[in-house]
Amino acid sequence: MSSGTPPDWAALYAKHRDKMWASALGILREGGRQSEAEDVVHDALRSLMESPPTGVQSWEALMIATVKRRAVDVLRSARVRRDGGEISDAAATQLGSEEFLADDVAEAVDHERVGGLIWDALGGLDARDRQIVWERIVHQRSLRELAEEFGLSEGRISQITKAGLTSLRDALEKQGVEGW
Known part of the structure; x- marks a missing residue:
């Protein structure tokens, strides 16, 4: 796909939605927020659509990484801290590391x-x-x-x-x- 052609978002979503959802669920489970996995996936996809990156070598990797970052954001949010479901420091450190992202x-x-x-x-x-x-x-x-x-x-x-x-x-x- 050339850098000027917008990606086929529907096809990308259909191809990678299960992995994106599983990634979100795995992280959100840490804070008992599994019910928000679908919202995280949709928010991640919307953010990619609003500012489509260029020169992407692996859409799957990018989409999963974006979902994971959104899931971590949910766990770190003020609302979650107020509800008592804050992510542990060890998990937050691991989730933010480049090595962890490469492994994913x-x-x-x-x-x-x-x-x-x-x-x-x-x-x-x-x-x-x-x-x-x-x-x-x-x-x-x-x-x-x-x-x-x-x-x-x-x-x-x-x-x-x-x-x-x-x-x-x-x-x-x-x-x-x-x-x-």
């Missing part, structure tokens, strides 16, 4: 590349179990969160995850991927 960009690229392979490998599971394994492993959600969301016990979520990982390992080994 690398992780996002890895997730995109490996994500399709993992999703396909989990194809033998029913839709609910596949979603549980995906949320638990890729999005690193807790047993408690998933148990509440799916109406199951934490033990059952753990069993589903273990069975899914066994299925995943077997499928990846069949494709020649080792080390699982």
